[in-house]
Every structure is written in C-alpha cells, then in structure tokens.
Amino acid sequence: MRRVHGDGSMFIRGLSALLLQSLHPPAMAAVAAHSGYRGDPWGRLQRTSAFLAENHLRPRRPRPGGLRAGPRRPRxxxxxTAEGRPYHAADPHLLCRVHIAEADSFLRAHQRYGARPLDDAGCDAxxxxxxxxxxxxxxxxxxxxxxxxAGRMAAYRGELRATGEARGAAGFxxxxxxxxxLARVPYGLIAANAVSLLPVRASRALWLPRVPPAESLCVRPLGTAVTRGIRWALTPPAPTS
Structure with missing residues (x-):
C-alpha cells in the first residue's frame, strides 16, 4: 500500500476514484449535502491527505484505537436523495461500494502510471x-x-447511475x-487521464467524452509524462555532504 500510495500517480487515481464513486446516488447525495467540497476543496484535500499519510503510508504499528488520529471516520x-431514498454515512453497504471503487481505481492507476507496477502477488497484497x-x-x-x-462492483451495477449531483461534481x-x-494545463492532463481510467459505462453516464484512439496515442503518454513530473517534484533532494 505504501508503494502504491506514495507514487506520483496519486492525483490521477484520486480523481478517477471520485468520479467512479459519484455514480452511487446515496454516496453522492451525502457528499453533496455534507462534505463542503465546493466551498472548501483544499481543506477537504488536506484532511484526506492527512488520512493517507497517517494510516496508509506509515509503517504498521499496533495501536489500541485502531486508525491513527487525524482522519475522521464517516460522520x-x-x-x-433527491428521489427520497434514505442514506446514512456509516451504512456498511454504502461504505463497501466506496471502498471497492477506491481500491480498484488506485490499483489500476498505479499499474498504468506508477514507477514500479506491481506483479500479481503485489496486487493481491x-x-x-x-x-x-x-x-x-x-x-x-x-x-x-x-x-x-470486479465481482463486487458488478453486484452494485443495478444501483449505479449518474444523478444531477454526480454530473455537477464531474463538471466542477x-x-x-x-x-x-498556470496549473490548468497539467491539471487538464491529469483530468483527461483520470477519465480514461473509467469504465466506458461510467464515462457515458457522466456525459464525459471519450476518443479511444486519442487516449492511446496522446492522452496516456502525456499522463505518463505529467506523472513523472509530479514524481520528480515530490522527490526530496539528496543530502549534501
């Protein structure tokens, strides 16, 4: 997990996971109503980054309280929802769909853009x-x-669709x-590659254009280049003697 989450592909995978997660209407309704991602996007990102740093990137150590402090469990x-369907942030069914979408998106992004893709045993680990x-x-x-x-995602297929809230989040x-x-061009490359990771069914539901020949010839190579740039920028300088 530290190898995958510490790689420069993190921005592509995170954006792709958010788009995929938005297709579960109860999850998207909860985010739209309670997360404040539009009013305070950088604060939201900071809290998520703290969660990753404290619980995903540090070596495992037994801790009586379970997860390390900093990230919040679902409130x-x-x-x-707009259709009157009730939701609860701690609903295990909802949490499972969000987790599966995240794990799948993160791994697929790393395998495509990561500096050291995992072998089969590493993917399982x-x-x-x-x-x-x-x-x-x-x-x-x-x-x-x-x-x-993949099998778990298929079990949710009948529940998934793009609501107005989901399309609004994608547009944002x-x-x-x-x-x-000045950051719009590299961000645009990250966004295009995040969309290219989505299943075709998901991108169509969100009304996101896809041109497969352009993805293989242009989008993915540029995504690899921008990921290398991020990786270089985040690499600490070598200590001087």
Whole structure:
C-alpha cells in the first residue's frame, strides 16, 4: 500500500476514484449535502491527505484505537436523495461500494502510471492491505485479493447511475477546478487521464467524452509524462555532504 500510495500517480487515481464513486446516488447525495467540497476543496484535500499519510503510508504499528488520529471516520450524517431514498454515512453497504471503487481505481492507476507496477502477488497484497483500513472504517468483509473488486462492483451495477449531483461534481472537478490559471494545463492532463481510467459505462453516464484512439496515442503518454513530473517534484533532494 505504501508503494502504491506514495507514487506520483496519486492525483490521477484520486480523481478517477471520485468520479467512479459519484455514480452511487446515496454516496453522492451525502457528499453533496455534507462534505463542503465546493466551498472548501483544499481543506477537504488536506484532511484526506492527512488520512493517507497517517494510516496508509506509515509503517504498521499496533495501536489500541485502531486508525491513527487525524482522519475522521464517516460522520454520522443522514439524509435522503433527491428521489427520497434514505442514506446514512456509516451504512456498511454504502461504505463497501466506496471502498471497492477506491481500491480498484488506485490499483489500476498505479499499474498504468506508477514507477514500479506491481506483479500479481503485489496486487493481491495491495488489496489485502487496503482491507485492513476498510475493516477499521466499518466495511464488512472487504475484498482481500485483486480478483474480488470486479465481482463486487458488478453486484452494485443495478444501483449505479449518474444523478444531477454526480454530473455537477464531474463538471466542477474537470471543467472548473479550483486551481490557479498556470496549473490548468497539467491539471487538464491529469483530468483527461483520470477519465480514461473509467469504465466506458461510467464515462457515458457522466456525459464525459471519450476518443479511444486519442487516449492511446496522446492522452496516456502525456499522463505518463505529467506523472513523472509530479514524481520528480515530490522527490526530496539528496543530502549534501
């Protein structure tokens, strides 16, 4: 898990996971009503980064309280979707879908853009590592090997669709991102590659254009280049003697 989450592909995988997670209407309704991602996107990112740093990147040590302090477990928020369907942030069914989408997106992004893609055993170990975090957050019986997420995702297929809230979130993240003007070009490359990771069914539901020949000839090579740039920027300088 530390190898995958510490790689420069983190921005592509995170954005792709958010888009995929938005297709579960109760999860998207909860985010739209309670997360404040539009009003305070950088604060939201900082809290997520703290969660990753404290619980995903540091070496494992037994801790009486389970997850390390800093990240919040899902807040006990409740509400209803626009169609009147009730949701609860700690619903195990909802948490499981969010976790599976995250683990699947993170691993696929690393295998495509990571500096050191994992072998088959490493992919299984990554999913198993993620299961420890998921179980601590209340996910019942999370996947523990690479073969499981695809089957679990298929079981949710009948529940998934793009609501107006989901398409609005996609527009905010892809077309009107809260980044400086000078960062729009590299961010656009990250966004295009995040969309290219989505299943075709998901991108169609969100009304996101896809041109497969352009993805293989242009989008993915540029995504690899921008990921290398991020990796270089985040690499600490060698100590001087």
């Amino acid at each position: 006990p928020v409740r509400g209803t 990554y999913v198993a590592d993620m299961a420890h975090i998921a179980a601590a957050l209340g996910v019942p019986d999370p996947p523990t090997d690479r073969a499981e997420p 993240l892809l077309l009107n991102p809260p980044v400086p003007l």
